[in-house]
Amino acid sequence: GQNIDQPTEMTATEGAIVQINCTYQTSGFNGLFWYQQHAGEAPTFLSYNVLDGLEEKGRFSSFLSRSKGYSYLLLKELQMKDSASYLCAVIDSNYQLIWGAGTKLIIKP
Amino acid sequence: GAVVSQHPSWVICKSGTSVKIECRSLDFQATTMFWYRQFPKQSLMLMATSNEGSKATYEQGVEKDKFLINHASLTLSTLTVTSAHPEDSSFYICSAPRGSGDYNEQFFGPGTRLTVL
Numbered sequence: 001g002q003n004i005d006q007p008t009e010m011t012a013t014e015g016a017i018v019q020i021n022c023t024y025q026t027s028g029f030n031g032l033f034w035y036q037q038h039a040g041e042a043p044t045f046l047s048y049n050v051l052d053g054l055e056e057k058g059r060f061s062s063f064l065s066r067s068k069g070y071s072y073l074l075l076k077e078l079q080m081k082d083s084a085s086y087l088c089a090v091i092d093s094n095y096q097l098i099w100g101a102g103t104k105l106i107i108k109p
Numbered sequence: 110g111a112v113v114s115q116h117p118s119w120v121i122c123k124s125g126t127s128v129k130i131e132c133r134s135l136d137f138q139a140t141t142m143f144w145y146r147q148f149p150k151q152s153l154m155l156m157a158t159s160n161e162g163s164k165a166t167y168e169q170g171v172e173k174d175k176f177l178i179n180h181a182s183l184t185l186s187t188l189t190v191t192s193a194h195p196e197d198s199s200f201y202i203c204s205a206p207r208g209s210g211d212y213n214e215q216f217f218g219p220g221t222r223l224t225v226l
Contacts, residue, residue, distance in 0.1 A: 035217075043153070043202075043217055087153070099153050 002026045004100035006088050011106045012078055020073045020086050020103045028093020034062050034073045035087040037102065043087055046073065075105075083107045112136055113205050115218035122193055123226055130188045130221045132159075132203030138183035139205035144176075147200045147220075159186040159203075193225045 004024045012018040024032070031050040035043035049055055049064035049071060061074040073086055088100040112135040122128050132142055140161045145153040157178055158166040165178035177189040190197055203218045 045216070099155070 002092065002098050004088055004090060004098055006086075006100045006103045008101070009104045009106065011108060012075075014078055014080060014107055014109050016078050017074065017076050018078060018105065020075070020088075020105065022071045022073070022088035022100055024069050024071070024088070024090045024098070024100075026090050026092045026098055029066060030091040030093065032062075032064055032071050032091075033087075033089045034060075034071075035089065037085045037087060039084075046086075078107050080107050080109070113203065113216045113218040115201075115203060115221050117221060118219065119222040119224070121224045121226065124194050125192055127189055127191045128193055128223060130190070130201055130203075130223075132186045132188070132205070132218050134184045134205045134207075134216070137205075137207045139186075139207065140183060141206060142180065142186040143204045143206075144178065144186070144188050145202045145204065147202060153202060156188075159188075161186075190223065193223070195225045198223055198225045 006022045010018060031048055033048050034046040036046050037043040046060055047055055047057060047062035049062050052064055052066055054061055054063045059076045064071045075082055083106055085102040085104050087102045090098045092098055114133045114135055116131045120128055142159040144156045146156050147153050155168050156171045156176060157168060159178045159180040161180040161183055167173045175191050177191060180186045200220050200222050202220045205216055207216060
């Protein structure tokens with residue numbers, strides 16, 4: 001079966017750095033997305049990785065290792081507004097999005 | 110960036126009535142759109158894939174006669190929840206992929222919150 005694992009919940013301090021991991025087992029791979037979702041809102045796009053390596057975009061970076069079926073989202077200089085759920089999603093060989101359950105990130109002052 | 114809209118943003122209806130939710134891609138054409146449902150504190154659950162010009166593809170466990178999907182044009186898909194019941198209360202989100210080849214970015218609508226009394 002297809003499976004995406006990410007931690008259920010993480011807590012970090014304002015101004016710090018946090019890394020949210022995602023491991024996946026899917027039928028084929030055509031890219032991995034990270035989305036941010038605030039409560040009651042639709043997810044918003046953060047990053048897309050299809051090749052191995054690190055993609056940096058401002059305070060957010062995303063890393064992919066296809067051989068390990070592993071990705072992480074790195075958030076730097078955390079702000080209170082970063083408190084949200086972070087969803088990892090993989091596009092499989094049928095170009096369907098397979099979603100992780102999301103990681104709830106709690107930022108404390 | 111690309112924009113996907115949904116209408117209505119929220120709806121309250123009585124049990125037994127039907128509710129139609131529209132999903133539009135505003136500045137690009139989408140031959141495929143996805144419909145999701147999200148219950149509180151849970152991940153998005155893919156309900157069905159809406160295909161322009163052909164029947165929708167439903168995920169296992171999703172009743173196609175209850176959740177009617179019509180992809181009327183390259184920019185519009187509708188989801189009709191028929192004979193809604195309180196357990197259908199949820200947040201319904203659509204998305205549309207844009208791109209070609211190996212890269213498709215998903216653009217999400219803002220969601221429709223359905224409350225069935």
